[in-house]
Amino acid sequence: MVRTVVAGLDGSPESRAAAEWAAREAKLRGLPLKIAHIWEPVPAPMAQAPLLGAETQQHWTERIPREAAEGLRLRHPGVEVTIEHSTGQPAEILAKAAEEAELLVLGSRGLSGIGGFLVGSVGLAVVAHAARPVVLVRAGEQAADEHEADPVGIPSAATPYLPVLLGLDPAHADDSVIEFAFDEASRRSTTLRVVAGWNLPPYYTYGLSVDPDFDREVARQQATALAAALRPWRLKYPDVEVVEESRAGSAATFLIDDSAGASLVVVGRRTRRSPLGPHIGPVAHAVLHHAKAPVAVVAHD
Known part of the structure; x- marks a missing residue:
């Protein structure tokens, strides 16, 4: 089995920062990067609301991860980036994804409900259950932040x-x-x-x-x-x-x-x-x- 670096992505600034960090880590390790995008089903009455219908679902499940992956490939040449879509409970799916990864990278804060799955409780639940290393990254984290200042x-x-x-x-x-x-x-x-x-x-x-x-x-x-x-x-x-x-x-x-x-x-x-x-x-x-x-x-x- 080919080991990968896995990043959870929900479209929030935290998860985007996590994906960028994961891409940099994947390059350091010489490993491919897998973007894990999870759609958590919402109750039927909510799903039929204008802002939560099929068009919104398509935006979250297809466009967000696709555009993120394209950007990562451009900014991190040489890193193989793939997308894996899943539907279900985020904490369970992410903990399982960690079992097959070198490490799992998550945003440390996120939105709840349809806006994102990386809420604080979910992130903590994944950390508490994952057998592999988990890295949490805050919104706004940039590559330069991890380096010394120049002259x-x-x-x-x-x-x-x-x-x-x-x-x-x-x-x-x-x-x-x-x-x-x-x-x-x-x-x-x-x-x-x-x-x-x-x-x-x-x-x-x-x-x-x-x-x-x-x-x-x-x-x-x-x-x-x-x-x-x-x-x-x-x-x-x-x-x-x-x-x-x-x-x-x-x-x-x-x-x-x-x-x-x-x-x-x-x-x-x-x-x-x-x-x-x-x-x-x-x-x-x-x-x-x-x-x-x-x-x-x-x-x-």
Whole structure:
């Protein structure tokens, strides 16, 4: 089976930005791009309304994806672009599409109903269920935003990429998440910044025990654990410059704050199950909602 990069398209600015990002990623990976366009049926009474009839349906199901694909082919020569039309529940179809893709790219915000399928709840549902990496892209995201500024202070696709930012918990480091981040940094010939947040025991934080030596020892142990988790990957990817940052505090806050200077933010999602269904996790959830760069969520055991 030929692997592809898949982008969900509903015509919204978010999904168009996602398709552009996906085309750039497909070119970096040397893979074809598949545009997944899903028509979610509307109730019969609504479908007969003047603005929701057959003409509107044809516009959304045919013209929007066709014109988008044509534009992508022109702007990204060498990338094979195909369109796949589907009808049904967007979250289910997109999660299934992700199973057969190298990665799935979605807009992080969208419209509801006939206007678009990538609503926040749908995007989160796909992230929570997809077994393959999912990248969420905000409206207005451009290629230049992922690159360093030139000598006069203007970002340009001709300048080097900004670093890839990885959020990592050394105590639960998963190879698939680390490898994805190293691979993305290597593909972009850029630095990989790895951020690990940790907290002191509650009794120490609340001032019940004040011991600077203990603070320094915890910091040393955390930094050592982070270095150990990354050591084999440094050897596997000698071309990637790695910056390790072990800090006391909220990992989500650090990643959100640092995302403005990143070309891509990478976080993991554990695939554990619970009676309430799949969960994204608090760090990934916060980063998805507030990061200023595209966010890749990589599922792992």
